[in-house]
Amino acid sequence: MKKKSIVSLFLPAFLLIVFVASAETDPPQKTKMPDNVKAVVDKSCFGCHNTDSRNEDAKEDLDFKKLDKLSTIKKIGTYKKIGEAIEKEEMPPKKFIERYPEKQLTDEEKQILLTWTKKEAETLVKSK
Ligand code: HEC
Numbered sequence: 001m002k003k004k005s006i007v008s009l010f011l012p013a014f015l016l017i018v019f020v021a022s023a024e025t026d027p028p029q030k031t032k033m034p035d036n037v038k039a040v041v042d043k044s045c046f047g048c049h050n051t052d053s054r055n056e057d058a059k060e061d062l063d064f065k066k067l068d069k070l071s072t073i074k075k076i077g078t079y080k081k082i083g084e085a086i087e088k089e090e091m092p093p094k095k096f097i098e099r100y101p102e103k104q105l106t107d108e109e110k111q112i113l114l115t116w117t118k119k120e121a122e123t124l125v126k127s128k
Contacts, residue, residue, distance in 0.1 A: 031068045031075070037116045040109045044092050072124050079121040086110050 033041070041064060048058035051065045062078060070078060085091035086105070097104050105113070 032120065034116070036112055040105070040112050044103045044105055044109070048092075048096075072128065076121050076124050079117040079124075083114055083117045083121075086113055 045062075046064055047053065048055040049062045049064050050059065051063055053059045053063075062082070067075065067078065082091075092103055092105070
């Protein structure tokens with residue numbers, strides 16, 4: 001009886017570790033970024049969110065150059081965050097837009113990014 005209770009205690013923990021470990025080491029899927037999406041990102045996001053950016057906070061949170069190297073789980077999370085940042089109009093930052101009003105996203109550009117992040121995230125979720 002004692003043996004059984006030890007197994008039942010550790011099995012869920014063991015399964016959780018296996019699940020987390022396999023999720024983290026999943027071979028990353030190639031990120032598909034259509035030209036129209038890339039154009040919007042290049043215009044309004046990439047300057048801060050890339051490996052060579054001097055904006056440490058920005059690139060720590062999101063690096064478009066490294067997006068492809070993230071695990072599937074992290075990628076899904078990143079797409080969600082991008083969608084939220086756009087919907088809540090947190091990105092591009094207001095101060096930045098005051099200085100560079102031409103970098104403001106148009107409604108159409110917002111839609112392009114939102115549709116893309118949603119589709120990519122859904123594809124990744126289904127592939128799991
Ligand atoms: C002027 C620089 C700058 C530009 C341009 C910019 N960002 Fe950011 N971004 C930041 C900084 C700084 C942070 C981290 C601090 C913060 O959350 O305010 C950040 C954080 C984020 C985060 C993480 C938010 C979170 O909740 O963790 C996302 C997602 C993001 N940006 C997406 C975008 C997208 C999409 C664009 C283009 C539409 C964009 N950013 C344009 C500077 C920028």
